[in-house]
Amino acid sequence: MSHNYRQPGVVLTDHHFTVPLDHAAPAGETIELYAREVVAGAKAHQDLPWLVYLQGGPGFGANRFIGRQSWLDRALDEYRVLLLDQRGTGRSTPVNRQTLPLRGGPSEQADHLTRFRADSIVRDCESIRPRLTGGAPWTVLGQSFGGFCAVSYLSLAPEGLATAVITGGLPALDAHADDVYRAAYPRIERKVTAHYARYPQDVERARRIADHLLTHDVVLPGGYRLTVEAFQSFGLMLGASDGSHRLHYLLEDAFVRTPQGTELSDAFLEQARSLLSYADHPLYALLHEPCYGQDARPTAWAAERIRGEFPQFDAAKALAGDAPVLFTGETIHPWMFDADPALRPLRDTADLLAAHTDWQPLYDPDRLAANEVPVAAAVYHDDMYVDTAHSLDTARAIRGLRTWITDEFEHDGLRAGAPRVLDRLLALARDEA
Template sequence: MTKTLGSLQLEEITLTLPLTEDVADERTIDVFARIATRVGGEDLPYLVFLQGGPGNEAPRPSLNPLNPNWLGVALEEYRVVMLDQRGTGRSTPVGNDILEKPTAEVVEYLSHLRADGIVRDAEALRKHLGVNQWNLLGQSFGGFTTLHYLSRHADSLDNVFITGGLSAIDRPAEDVYANCYNRMRRNSEEFYRRFPQLRETFRGLVNRARAGEIVLPTGEVVSETRLRSLGHLLGSNDGWFDLYNLLELDPTSNAFVHDLAGLLPFGNRNPIYYVLHESSYADGVVTNWAAERVLPEDFREDPTLLTGEHVFQEWTDTVPSLKPWKDVALALAQQEWPKLYDAKALENSQAKGAAAVYANDVFVPVDYSLETAQHLPGVQLFITSQHEHNGLRASSGAVLKHLFDLAHGREVR
């Protein structure tokens, strides 16, 4: 089906595809994609956008305002494929109705919603479109998915563009989360250096949380670990401003609890984001609540140190939207995940393109990203401290333009 949106042509495709690689498994899912093309761009190559997550559908294009705001830059050189990750959006979305099945069945089903499954879907779509090669743009978790794509089907790819998504390879999840705590410590201290009065404000909020005095409109009694997860805001260009504004409010007011509910991570998102989050870093390991287990001693002693995308087991008891998923989350934490990345295959992939590595990234550590980049010598690096993890969006396309120029050998300004 083809639609028009102002000057954009939007082609919608739904494919019915196998859930697993097992040819004897007859289960299928629907996979949805939307292809955006500008006027005169009908013969441009394809660029597949693999978004962050896990658990996020692709952005829905719009013009006023432009969404996503980097789309105009991308459409100058490509037709942009917006692929809903399996389990999200219009790709057989996972809902709470799946919990009517036995926990073991739910866990087995969800195990097929990782990067490896998404890559299989993308390959099926590429073949459906009849193209030998196409290009990828992977943001965050989408970059992790791109690395798996290169490990399995490098011949299907022309250029790859990665923003904040060069994942650690051959490292346990514990290493990644410990590194992220170190970066959250730095960002927490920087925030309090800028606004020293807010450290005691936050300490007071922790005391209120410990006393069960912060209750969201959803009925959630906010725990200390949930409150401290507000640190994820310090991983974006302007998130500190949202945190500052929240801490300026009267904690007993409706304004505070409503704003807090909107800023806390995980609870107001697709549950896949929570239950599969640690599996994103599971390169052939069991995660077993890795983020919680490696919480540093100073974080245990100082409740004003904020956490980022660190997930905690207790949220299955305190967050209303996650409570129904408790048994599934506990079982997934003990899942032995297959490897996603093959370092030797990456080195032999002859991959080309460009990757933005954010020097202060609190979610995808720069040192591990640089380790991974050594396996991709043909991918040009743009290392910058100008942006945080959301640089693709925060720069309104400037980061993407820079990557295009690097990959295509154009003068970079």
């Protein structure tokens, strides 16, 4: 059943869809998908083209906007927008430590999770598209991992697309996870170096916090173990437009004097908990490296293994000398499944996914080379999360794709630069810019 309601300037409709868990077995088990339709209030009864938004991640539900916020304001000028909670996220059938045991043990859970990658998300979109558009193709807007899904869409079902718009999400078509992270660590180091150049006082602050964590057992509210590796993972923030500033403010008042001596403050620990916990997006941790699985090679905890090739990220070695402690970025590590109570029950499942050797291709280079769908993509120069060189290789491989290469924005340009970013990309796709 669909429910209509209003927010300032918009009319919203809740949609619930039943789709196959495995699209290769459509008569088998089903799951539920949730999506929120948004249309400008003045155009609620007009016959408008559809735009489906694919959120970044994996593992995050679609944005919960209020009214015409961010890029949505531009989209609503001409589209009826569908904010899809991709399978396993948001209000769709949830996948987490509480629900996965319903599948059985770790082996059954890992097998279940292999059906939650970009190819299944594309098939979900194709399942629900005719129910909303009457069969007409729609426009897809893919941010980050949503862009990976959009490239899979162009590979698997281009007939369903009128236009594809991608922001910070052109994936390498054939790179193994090792290649992805081998390219990532130098980018991460550049972002950390830039942060310390902006806030040189943070060098000593980070060293002091890291030293404290190496010599104390710190447990956050809720049970998360704050290790020095977990502290380094705060560098994930540096891929966003305001991330360096937020990291600075986090570090500047980390300690407080107590009768027992100097300790990490409750305020710092609470902020750390909210930054580190995967309780509301466990699929991000479980499926991040499987996003890069496309053949018989296991991902095998690639980010952890490849980090060993970059010893400058070893905090203990940095503290033994006078080097700055380097933060890390968008990387998933086995220790996270020991430190985080939301992931701890899923450690064996994660190990099985890391050892999986039957990944199917997510992209079709031949079909992309013959592409006829108008496509435009924003490529952010030195994007911390998605390698620029990989993105440009893929842009050249997709026939007709037009790129906007910019250093004005970080990975979150769609949010930080909206509605200008979406407006420019639509113009590029239409050959109007």
